[in-house]
Amino acid sequence: MSTTSELTRLREFLNELIPSEDQLVRLYQNFCAQIRKGLGSKTNKDASTKCYLTYVQDFPTGNETGKYLALDLGGSKFRVLLIHLKGDSEAEQITKIYDLTERELHSTGVELFDYIAKCLHEFVCEQKVDNEHMPLGFTFSFPCVQTGLSRATLVRWTKGFNCSDTVGEDIGLMLKAAIARRPGLRIDMVAILNDTTGTQMSCAHRNPSCHIGLIVGTGCNACYTEKVENCERLDSKYKDKPKIIINVEWGAFGEKGGVDHLFTDYDRNVDQNSINRGSQIFEKMVSGMYMGELVRLILLRAVNENLVFAQCKLRKHITDILTKKPHCIETKVLSDIANDRGDDWPLVKDVFKQVFNLNNADPDDCMKFKFICDVVVKRSGNMIGVTLSGLVNKVGESFSVIGVDGTVYRCHPNFDGYMRETLDRFVDKDYKYDMMLSEDGSGRGAALVAAVVHRDYMERKSLNAKLRQ
Numbered sequence: 382m383s384t385t386s387e388l389t390r391l392r393e394f395l396n397e398l399i400p401s402e403d404q405l406v407r408l409y410q411n412f413c414a415q416i417r418k419g420l421g422s423k424t425n426k427d428a429s430t431k432c433y434l435t436y437v438q439d440f441p442t443g444n445e446t447g448k449y450l451a452l453d454l455g456g457s458k459f460r461v462l463l464i465h466l467k468g469d470s471e472a473e474q475i476t477k478i479y480d481l482t483e484r485e486l487h488s489t490g491v492e493l494f495d496y497i498a499k500c501l502h503e504f505v506c507e508q509k510v511d512n513e514h515m516p517l518g519f520t521f522s523f524p525c526v527q528t529g530l531s532r533a534t535l536v537r538w539t540k541g542f543n544c545s546d547t548v549g550e551d552i553g554l555m556l557k558a559a560i561a562r563r564p565g566l567r568i569d570m571v572a573i574l575n576d577t578t579g580t581q582m583s584c585a586h587r588n589p590s591c592h593i594g595l596i597v598g599t600g601c602n603a604c605y606t607e608k609v610e611n612c613e614r615l616d617s618k619y620k621d622k623p624k625i626i627i628n629v630e631w632g633a634f635g636e637k638g639g640v641d642h643l644f645t646d647y648d649r650n651v652d653q654n655s656i657n658r659g660s661q662i663f664e665k666m667v668s669g670m671y672m673g674e675l676v677r678l679i680l681l682r683a684v685n686e687n688l689v690f691a692q693c694k695l696r697k698h699i700t701d702i703l704t705k706k707p708h709c710i711e712t713k714v715l716s717d718i719a720n721d722r723g724d725d726w727p728l729v730k731d732v733f734k735q736v737f738n739l740n741n742a743d744p745d746d747c748m749k750f751k752f753i754c755d756v757v758v759k760r761s762g763n764m765i766g767v768t769l770s771g772l773v774n775k776v777g778e779s780f781s782v783i784g785v786d787g788t789v790y791r792c793h794p795n796f797d798g799y800m801r802e803t804l805d806r807f808v809d810k811d812y813k814y815d816m817m818l819s820e821d822g823s824g825r826g827a828a829l830v831a832a833v834v835h836r837d838y839m840e841r842k843s844l845n846a847k848l849r850q
């Protein structure tokens with residue numbers, strides 16, 4: 382049995398990863414300051430959170446109908462979907478997942494988009510809709526400067542993607558060109574959107590109070606509805622509609638120092654060993670791509686300081702694995718073991734067996750490992766709750782629903798609760814919030830954006846016809 386002093390030592394050792402109230406207050410203030418900078422036309426260049434304009438200004442009513450195609454590119458897989466919106470907030474969809482190998486992830490942009498167009502072509506033939514001229518919404522979950530709904534210039538790759546000849550290019554044009562290179566493929570790409578926007582739209586489809594979209598998955602980001610008068614960078618021709626969705630791209634928060642006071646040596650190590658050093662600092666502290674790696678680094682130091690596995694016969698072997706095998710602890714593990722109630726620790730032991738080939742681990746080591754994982758996840762949930770509070774307060778509605786998607790949020794049993802801990806402290810008392818799990822935001826959300834764009838187009842067309850009469 383661990384002595385209380387051993388546990389106290391571990392708790393002290395992990396203390397730098399447990400944000401204090403003051404540190405969270407500073408996080409809140411720094412984040413809100415970055416949002417203000419991001420929105421301002423003169424200050425935007427100095428902001429870490431670029432607050433990209435999405436040009437999504439119409440919201441679903443729930444009555445949308447029709448068939449739409451969607452493409453979803455933003456994680457380790459990419460998907461093609463055929464979505465049938467049926468009114469009454471109902472939808473049916475057929476999805477096909479395509480693997481993205483290292484080859485596509487690190488190819489040229491033309492190769493990547495040719496591969497996407499090929500998959501799209503196969504899909505429409507399989508679904509027997511190759512003769513229909515269908516609108517397509519493209520969920521492309523990377524930072525882009527948009528100049529309209531279907532024009533998006535890639536600013537940088539994130540989440541391990543690195544295709545050449547793409548940064549600075551218009552992704553919409555690249556996809557259209559790849560479609561045009563395939564004889565017989567007739568598809569009309571009408572909108573490019575971020576997965577956060579898709580998530581917000583898919584939740585707004587069922588609840589019009591959804592003013593915020595959040596993703597906590599491989600990457601982490603949020604969007605929210607802003608009043609056009611607060612968007613200095615928005616051209617006046619878009620100001621006849623009252624609102625617009627802003628893609629915050631908060632993964633980049635911290636690049637100007639906003640999270641320095643919470644940054645540990647482990648975070649520094651993760652950043653230094655990434656392919657995008659100095660970028661996406663907040664994302665590296667909170668998202669699925671990096672949390673497992675943080676646990677590996679923390680555990681390694683804890684073993685070296687005799688805080689965990691101190692009596693274990695395989696101690697040297699465990700240290701070797703932790704040292705030599707970056708990413709040996711997957712973020713999925715953090716969610717899996719959170720369900721282990723500590724009754725003989727079957728789930729933690731399973732992880733130890735897989736990663737270290739260790740049988741019959743000591744229950745104390747199991748408990749300590751679970752504690753380390755929990756500290757990392759809780760820090761993430763608490764930090765995201767703080768930044769989300771900034772958005773809830775910025776939206777300023779008496780009630781805001783936050784639409785959420787992403788594997789970390791979906792799979793970790795305590796993540797929702799960790800976000801609420803800080804949301805409850807930082808959301809202004811005049812405002813209420815709730816969270817809602819999105820039903821496939823990246824897919825259905827893309828179809829909904831395509832549908833509202835189509836609706837807007839039809840309305841304008843009929844108005845023009847009336848004016849001509």
Ligand code: GLC
Pocket residue numbers: 455521522523524539540575576577596598599600601602603630632664
């Ligand atoms: C990364 C991307 C962002 C996306 C997020 C979640 O942060 O830059 O665009 O929304 O991951 O997938």
